Amino acid sequence: xxxxxxxxxxxxxxxxxxxxxxxxxxxxxxxxxxxxxxxxxxxxxxxxxxxxxxxxxxxxxxxxxxxxxxxxxxxxxxxxxxxxxxxxxxxxxxxx
Numbered sequence: 001x002x003x004x005x006x007x008x009x010x011x012x013x014x015x016x017x018x019x020x021x022x023x024x025x026x027x028x029x030x031x032x033x034x035x036x037x038x039x040x041x042x043x044x045x046x047x048x049x050x051x052x053x054x055x056x057x058x059x060x061x062x063x064x065x066x067x068x069x070x071x072x073x074x075x076x077x078x079x080x081x082x083x084x085x086x087x088x089x090x091x092x093x094x095x096x
Contacts, residue, residue, distance in 0.1 A: 008025050015021035027033070042049045042058065049055045 011025065012018055012021050039055060040050065042055050044058050044062075047058075049058055
């Protein structure tokens, strides 16, 4: 076994997430890199956000209020128990 193979095997054995580590090694060997996109500016309601903290807050607020926004359009079409649980849970967790 080559040193390179032993190193990869060791990384996988020590990993808490073996699938992720394995794919990381595959991507490393094939030259693929994860693309990251930095958001330089976000326009929300005519506000131009450039600060990372303000952008994160705006995205968190959007995520927290999305269920409230779309809930009326859902009506009572879906009475699946999982749907009902999620709907109830989102109501309990909604910010006041």
